Amino acid sequence: QTVDIVQNDPIVLQVESGDVDCYDNKNGWAKVQVTGGSGQFNYSWELIGGGVISTSAQVSNLDAGNYRVTVSEKNNPNCKVVSDVIRISQPQAPLSITYHVQDVKIHGEATGGIALTPQGGTPSVMGEYNYQWLDGPGGFTAAETSSAIISNRLAGTYWVRVSDTH
Numbered sequence: 001q002t003v004d005i006v007q008n009d010p011i012v013l014q015v016e017s018g019d020v021d022c023y024d025n026k027n028g029w030a031k032v033q034v035t036g037g038s039g040q041f042n043y044s045w046e047l048i049g050g051g052v053i054s055t056s057a058q059v060s061n062l063d064a065g066n067y068r069v070t071v072s073e074k075n076n077p078n079c080k081v082v083s084d085v086i087r088i089s090q091p092q093a094p095l096s097i098t099y100h101v102q103d104v105k106i107h108g109e110a111t112g113g114i115a116l117t118p119q120g121g122t123p124s125v126m127g128e129y130n131y132q133w134l135d136g137p138g139g140f141t142a143a144e145t146s147s148a149i150i151s152n153r154l155a156g157t158y159w160v161r162v163s164d165t166h
Contacts, residue, residue, distance in 0.1 A: 015069065017087075028063065029061075030059050031057060033057075045067060067086045112152075116148045118162050121164035131161070136150075137153070138154050
């Protein structure tokens, strides 16, 4: 009598992940695709140092942190593979803005200005932020509406929206 012993291919993990988009959000994600093995697996995602957080192939609503996934055969739990560390990042700090105001020199003249300096958040690849001047005395030219600096301005209250890539 002949006995065939079948050995499955080794379990191989392919992990994809997405970072948290804004400081202190909880919208990171990760998923694992598995090849090899028997085709039936158990999943165990853990926040390193924080315990198991999920038992599915994909996790979402993640905080920034270090994670890993362990994948094991359903019929042979001792046959398992542990992923490398999966780092979910976030911006280093929330978006904040400092500003410098140049006061009007003589009442009624348009000699004032405002310069904005954003920090934190997620600037573009070129390190840029988006500016939208919303309201202020005298209105704005097309170039001014998207600039970090406005000049030759009348005294008054100005409103601006500054955003990052998210």
